[in-house]
Amino acid sequence: MISRGIASKPFSVRKLPGFTFIAILCFALLYAPIVTLVGYSFNAGNSLAVWEGFSLQWYYAAWQNDKVQGAAILSVIIALQASLYATILATMAALGTTRTRNFRGQTAIYTMINQPLMVPEIVTAVALLICFAVIKQATDYHGLVYLVIAHTAFCIPFAYLPIRARLEGMDKSLEIAAADLYATPWRCFRRVTLPLLWPGILAGAMLAFVISLDDVVITEFVKSAGQDTLPTYMLGQLRRVITPEINAISTALLAISVLMVSLVFLLNRKKS
Amino acid sequence: MSNSVSIKVHQVSKKFGHDRDEVIALDEVSVEIRENEFFTLLGPSGCGKTTLLRLIAGFEHPSEGDIFLNDESIAHLPPYLRPVNTVFQNYALFPHMTVSENIGFGLSMQDKPPTEIDATVSEMLRLVQMEALRDRRTDQISGGQQQRVALARALAPHPRVLLLDEPLSALDYKLRKGMQIELKRLQMETGITFIFVTHDQEEALTMSDRIAVMNKGRILQVGSPNDIYDHPSERFVADFIGDTNFLSAELVESTSESSLLKLASGKTASAGPSGSTLRSMVNIAIRPEQAILTSDEASAEFSGTVTNVLYSGTDSVFHIELKSGEEFIAKVQNSGDTRRDWKTGQALGINIQPGAIQILRD
Numbered sequence: 001m002i003s004r005g006i007a008s009k010p011f012s013v014r015k016l017p018g019f020t021f022i023a024i025l026c027f028a029l030l031y032a033p034i035v036t037l038v039g040y041s042f043n044a045g046n047s048l049a050v051w052e053g054f055s056l057q058w059y060y061a062a063w064q065n066d067k068v069q070g071a072a073i074l075s076v077i078i079a080l081q082a083s084l085y086a087t088i089l090a091t092m093a094a095l096g097t098t099r100t101r102n103f104r105g106q107t108a109i110y111t112m113i114n115q116p117l118m119v120p121e122i123v124t125a126v127a128l129l130i131c132f133a134v135i136k137q138a139t140d141y142h143g144l145v146y147l148v149i150a151h152t153a154f155c156i157p158f159a160y161l162p163i164r165a166r167l168e169g170m171d172k173s174l175e176i177a178a179a180d181l182y183a184t185p186w187r188c189f190r191r192v193t194l195p196l197l198w199p200g201i202l203a204g205a206m207l208a209f210v211i212s213l214d215d216v217v218i219t220e221f222v223k224s225a226g227q228d229t230l231p232t233y234m235l236g237q238l239r240r241v242i243t244p245e246i247n248a249i250s251t252a253l254l255a256i257s258v259l260m261v262s263l264v265f266l267l268n269r270k271k272s
Numbered sequence: 273m274s275n276s277v278s279i280k281v282h283q284v285s286k287k288f289g290h291d292r293d294e295v296i297a298l299d300e301v302s303v304e305i306r307e308n309e310f311f312t313l314l315g316p317s318g319c320g321k322t323t324l325l326r327l328i329a330g331f332e333h334p335s336e337g338d339i340f341l342n343d344e345s346i347a348h349l350p351p352y353l354r355p356v357n358t359v360f361q362n363y364a365l366f367p368h369m370t371v372s373e374n375i376g377f378g379l380s381m382q383d384k385p386p387t388e389i390d391a392t393v394s395e396m397l398r399l400v401q402m403e404a405l406r407d408r409r410t411d412q413i414s415g416g417q418q419q420r421v422a423l424a425r426a427l428a429p430h431p432r433v434l435l436l437d438e439p440l441s442a443l444d445y446k447l448r449k450g451m452q453i454e455l456k457r458l459q460m461e462t463g464i465t466f467i468f469v470t471h472d473q474e475e476a477l478t479m480s481d482r483i484a485v486m487n488k489g490r491i492l493q494v495g496s497p498n499d500i501y502d503h504p505s506e507r508f509v510a511d512f513i514g515d516t517n518f519l520s521a522e523l524v525e526s527t528s529e530s531s532l533l534k535l536a537s538g539k540t541a542s543a544g545p546s547g548s549t550l551r552s553m554v555n556i557a558i559r560p561e562q563a564i565l566t567s568d569e570a571s572a573e574f575s576g577t578v579t580n581v582l583y584s585g586t587d588s589v590f591h592i593e594l595k596s597g598e599e600f601i602a603k604v605q606n607s608g609d610t611r612r613d614w615k616t617g618q619a620l621g622i623n624i625q626p627g628a629i630q631i632l633r634d
Contacts, residue, residue, distance in 0.1 A: 171362070171364065173360055173362060173364040174364050174366060174367075176331055176351070176360075176364070177358070177360060177364040177365075177366075178366075178377070178381075179330075179331075179350065179351040179352050180329060180330075180331075180351050180352075180356075180357055180358045180426075181352075181357065181377050181378035181381055181425070181426075181429065182352045182378055182381040182382050182429065183352055183377075183381045184352055184381075187381060188352075191377075191381075192366060195368045196367070196368060
């Protein structure tokens, strides 16, 4: 929020003509589709455009749908594993890039860790498809591991960023003080660095979880037959008959995401 | 105070950076710090005092030279293997622990039994008068209290040497005065060697048994506060500690005990021993309060004209232009029987207290 103190400053962007209009337009663009989506998930009829009264039937239908259940469970299994592995790797990467002497090529390493944020997802997806196709051919293994690996890979930067931010914000003299007080490097990490880093790690893990949960492009390319996650299942449904069941599933996903992001926000606010 | 050596720093150099960016933070520094001593490293910022402290603590390692603790080389031991603890300038208290957990941290890292940790923590809390706040988090206590916790935390493992890195600089004037007395008391009570880093000369003079004055990575002089103040060996030391008049004089006689100077006025005066060759010009330092003003111009060691008078309650400060053209500052106490009514423009003579002229190494 902009505080009232800003009034004393000579320039305020809020006083520009049309500011309010543009702001409302932006928010409308962001939220109108979501409001519509959520609204029609409670539609009593089976139309996405005609309101026929309030009902929870589509939520019930989605809940009862075996395919939705299976896809949801698979999504959660992949997201849990991917976010766990990504967070562990991201924590190590963050420690490696902030708790060592500056070395040549440090910036290059940052960029490489954040690669999935910059390379178009479709490129990564195709690359993974080709790479895994070779391995599938050679090993004849078609399990979930490919999806877990792919998700872990693109989740790393999302987990890395909050962890690194937390490490950089941490007072380094605390670790020096621990060493001064007879803590070996490992005990210093366990008793001082890790407890202070914990909110960052949790934030990173939750972000990674959400990112994994709603991925479509890479999953669609990498998955083997029968490995539908919730988003790829929904994509498949859109090609056939569309009912507000899709709205209901989307709303549930949205609720999970909002919950996670709120938690991340709260965690980061608490100790800063 | 025993005379055995606690910390011995032997020809230590510390360089940071490489090649063209190389900075020499310490330049072949040697010093011996005795057991149970309150030893102060005093100097302006960037003089290398904190670097020397960090080398003794083990946060940095010397580029050259060696550091001994009770005759054992510690220069390349990591900090957690040295029986030396530090009080940090910003305190560096662990924010996720309570006051008593902070104080007990060192002991628990030494794997002391919990009963012993509890006992020592209670003792430390009593020592720094913080018993009431033992379960507080460290962000719920004031700066002065944090300072005490930092002290207690560093003292709890009973280190052989306690290092203090400008620990009082973040406190306001009154708290700082109180903590100075407190620190001195703690040092006497615990019998631990204290190595104290400060840029505050007044603080150094009041608290220390001995002071090392540092500048540009070198130790210029080591001595008791008295020594340093009365017999500064170099211009920098005389200038950094207290106010000083710098004059030049000719060395006419020199023995191992004393020397005789020919002053610019043509008068002679005696001073301490000098390493300079006879008949050469030397720099001398005279403290403003060592001057005795007199109306007897002719027989005085210096003579000049008052250019400014500053009254400051307990004493008056006179700015005097000497016949030689040099500026001289005299400080005279305003007690009942000393004459202080010198006016601007008046001519007067200045005598110096016997033994108060200090010959400086160049």
